[in-house]
Amino acid sequence: MTIFKNITPIRYEGPDTNNDLAYRVYNKDRVVLGKRLEDWLRPAVCYWHSFNWPGNDIFGAGTLPRPWLGPVITQEMADQKLEAAFDFFTRLGVPYFCFHDVDAMATAHNLNEHQTNLKKIEEGFAAKIQQTGVKLLWGTANLFSHPRYAGGAATSPSAEVYAWASAQVRYMLEATHRLGGQNYVLWGGREGYDCLLNTDLKRELDQFGRFLSLVVEHKHKIGFKGTILIEPKPFEPTKHQYDRDTATVFAFLQKYGLEKEIKVNIEVNHATLAGLDFEHEVAAAITYGIFG
Amino acid sequence: MTIFKNITPIRYEGPDTNNDLAYRVYNKDRVVLGKRLEDWLRPAVCYWHSFNWPGNDIFGAGTLPRPWLGPVITQEMADQKLEAAFDFFTRLGVPYFCFHDVDAMATAHNLNEHQTNLKKIEEGFAAKIQQTGVKLLWGTANLFSHPRYAGGAATSPSAEVYAWASAQVRYMLEATHRLGGQNYVLWGGREGYDCLLNTDLKRELDQFGRFLSLVVEHKHKIGFKGTILIEPKPFEPTKHQYDRDTATVFAFLQKYGLEKEIKVNIEVNHATLAGLDFEHEVAAAITYGIFG
């Protein structure tokens, strides 16, 4: 039983319903140009927005009670979160979910534990997917929250950090593959620089290119058929992120011969932050042949 | 003994020194237009920048070990921080410091504890000021980090939150007075709105005007001779903050008859965030007669 147990499944009831917990406008079964809205939009609930954020901002402490969050996440907390998450997905009636490795698993203190804990929660996901029919839209590894990534992940000057990043992506790519995920996403929030004076731009880009080549190589090796997607963002948390916008990503992909292998996952607000707009980014990605 | 015990006091050694821990450019005793640089600039170390921030950002956990920080601050931790802070101030050779109430004191769970814990650390400050000669530039109350302030402090729709805010400012204004503080600052990071649809702008401004009138009244009652300063900022954390810039503050002060009593504490980056610049804000404040 989860905290949502008293919530009746949310359904489309039209614009005139008095029910606060109802869809008024979105009707997943409405057919537009020959396709159901749900099939056009493929809505997904993201673990990090709905289950891992305590409602804090940089000036204030969390305002949302989340019994499954804390400085260290135990397996029990991870399991409780999983239970609540799938209860939420099914009552909300969405077809997909997404997660970062560390959003879902128990806290790990070394790579062995990381692999073990991720495997444990993967088993939970597999059972829930089987049981509910909610599918994995995409998986992704969190290479930005742990202090080790303060200076970059694939672009860190530390070989140990690069190895950690590689291992996290490998495990998560494999888990995504086994869970039937449709794509695999990379968001490089720490792949960038805060100051040019202590950054060797060429070396970091080469390292990043090599890293992504390994991801593509491993994808083919394990037979994953989904698309590898980069999510562009111009800055925040890093002052300048290498995956600034679609054009910058396309420049990078061509330089490292990856333009046939990797596409972009465009986010509205990231486009705006870059001084562009969503429509431009979509049009640019289509023009460059990298629309994900 | 603090973590700074092996740091030799930092002194001006000129641009050619090989000593990493030396002032190369700033020479506090250099006389410019008849006044020492230190007297022109009045540099201060702020508790919140140097002692209370664990090096986190919104996408990542803290990277700075601070033994005196934690989810709950005990009196021992507060004392250890005080010891380190004054050791830092004196080795750095700065004449002033600043703090918010909760930066310095042990965590309080109710107003009685708040008053008691603030009093305890005030005693620590008084002794250190006496002993080191470092002076309090200004004090301020933190009305934004605790979840109770998520919807505003003086502009909160909750009477209890308004009372908490009033009490915090009263205690801190009195402490600042007793510690010889030169000014008292109010930064209204939560005094604003995130959405106009659930905000009664006029009522919130009236409430804020009444609050500041009480602060001014209490200042005169206790005989505090320092200036009450508002620190303008356009947004962040709140989408729109009422103290947006100098002109907006001046509009507000005139509306509530406070333009002779309250001045502004201008911050360079806040001016930039507002689409203005520091020089403009200084010139505007002088023109309006509210330059703090």
Place this chain on the structure above:
Amino acid sequence: MTIFKNITPIRYEGPDTNNDLAYRVYNKDRVVLGKRLEDWLRPAVCYWHSFNWPGNDIFGAGTLPRPWLGPVITQEMADQKLEAAFDFFTRLGVPYFCFHDVDAMATAHNLNEHQTNLKKIEEGFAAKIQQTGVKLLWGTANLFSHPRYAGGAATSPSAEVYAWASAQVRYMLEATHRLGGQNYVLWGGREGYDCLLNTDLKRELDQFGRFLSLVVEHKHKIGFKGTILIEPKPFEPTKHQYDRDTATVFAFLQKYGLEKEIKVNIEVNHATLAGLDFEHEVAAAITYGIFG
């Protein structure tokens, strides 16, 4: 006969019309909350957008042929423009128009000519208003296009320029009054500074305050019942304009005792340029009691 002679009057024909020159969505007679749309919105055609702009930008010459435009506007050209304008207004079916003095009149080389030429076109307007029923929403004087205003109009350091500005506003306020205009608008595109180093901010604001006091005084003297409106804009063409946003205007109006006499005319894009939004500016103006 004007260039619009072959254009059939534009009417509401609903969303399914095949007629390119028809209103598809806007139906002026549709009643919303007890009032016709046209009465809610009071749409007006502005002379400067539709008749005085040759389609140029700062990097390129004009692209729109306008037989009534040129380096010098003769009375014949002004009359031709008037004819075309009212033909346009009536075929479009809008109830109001707006103009700056120099938008409509023949080019003047001194104040006498200015007064004479404005009077001539005013007579044309009076006849057209009578004949078509199209009404004047507001009048305004152009105090920014002529080189004399490069350093300000009411805030110019030149007494002669100040006198020109005063005379233009006086004549135009009187013309607006006689033509039954509903409001009088002031947009201070050159009232600001490009560099603080050569600007005496206090003196310029005092001069601007005195100027607006004269406008208000004259309004009452001639019995004009419409509202005097300031149109805020943060910058462009001047680096910093004194009427930056609603709050800044309110600060100014209070300082010079004008807050009961002058209100604001808010423009969506000017709000955005100031880092605010239209809704905020409207809400702020209502809160301050200066919503025009």
Place this chain on the structure above:
Amino acid sequence: MTIFKNITPIRYEGPDTNNDLAYRVYNKDRVVLGKRLEDWLRPAVCYWHSFNWPGNDIFGAGTLPRPWLGPVITQEMADQKLEAAFDFFTRLGVPYFCFHDVDAMATAHNLNEHQTNLKKIEEGFAAKIQQTGVKLLWGTANLFSHPRYAGGAATSPSAEVYAWASAQVRYMLEATHRLGGQNYVLWGGREGYDCLLNTDLKRELDQFGRFLSLVVEHKHKIGFKGTILIEPKPFEPTKHQYDRDTATVFAFLQKYGLEKEIKVNIEVNHATLAGLDFEHEVAAAITYGIFG
């Protein structure tokens, strides 16, 4: 004799000079890291800034009297401008100048006239260069001021406009070559879109790629050894310009196989407009191997 005849040549006189028309800081002969400042900086006067702009902005008429400017430029006016320009360059003591074709030549009404008039002024330039020693840093064709370019030059949907653009660049590239210009620059102020709804992005980029390939082909054909440079700018006048920033240009150059042939000419304010900074753009261009 030009309007500068009473201006004594400007020289370095050091920070303490009382002479208003002197270099106080910049000393062209000062050697820094083994090279004269003038050789590091290669300062140039641009015709368009100093001789072709009448001091107007979008809200106001020109404020600078320029006897050689007018709606139509005669050969006499072009010659007078040339005389004044070289008098200015030599009295200022700068080693280089730059110009667009139409900045310098008499107004042309067709391509034959364009070619003839450009040739005439080229002869004037050749004589002046010979006589003064001032050199051509780079030449460029103006493909943005004439109304024909309102919808693009190389990306215009009109074949005639494309032909005009090609001819202008050809003539100017050849003139630059004959005048000993060190580089040839392309700024695509109209190569972009104002609205995605009426723009075929892929087709315009392909057309632009073909155009630049022709420029490179012609450069080699005529034996010009200088570098072809694109000057990135994100927008203004066009809402979105294809040469947005260095990364976007690099994406484009790779797509059309031009990354070994074309480099970038970075401008500080264009970088800022793109939400980047000059240092980033320089570092990116060096990293990509396209620093001009």
